[in-house]
Amino acid sequence: MRGYASGKDDYLKRLRRIEGQVRGLQRMVENDEYCIDVLTQIAASTKALQAVSLGLLDEHLKHCVAEALSEGGENAEAKVREASDAIARLVRS
Template identity: 55%
Template sequence: MTSAPASPGHTHGQHTQTPGYAARKADHLARLSKIEGQIRGISRMITDDRYCIDVLTQISAAGRALQEVALGLLDDHVRGCVTEAARADPAQAEERFAEFSDTLRRALRL
């Protein structure tokens, strides 16, 4: 797995503050490592010709685990990036709220 070079802040657009998830970065990475292991396990299940329902159950569990990471990141974003923007600059706050709303719409497929 290749990662992008580290930066001091956001890489989307002109965001330069510390990411909202900075305090829980290690937790998020640990969860993602577990999910990677789940995905490798699913691949092994298919290689080993395991029962379809068992494979689908594991795929569902991995999907839920990714959703939990996403929810954690959204929470971090609201508590960090959006809140900070609201305190600092009304125009930036409006941008962050719009960005957050768009993200939720995509996540919920609305």
């Protein structure tokens, strides 16, 4: 079971909402909406995706990484490295 399983429905709702925001962005561009309005909506969509990412990362640290650390060994090191790499990707994006 994945660490985010208990909040899966909430994550799915949030992602569906973001999907709707992106469709709205497509309509805005098709309708030649004002550039700043489109950029504002892009920023809102980006922040919403970041919030989902941070939530998933938090769940990963609390569940997957913590479990691996309690078991120790190479798997623990791999999970910490994996989490560090994910954090680095999020920071770069």
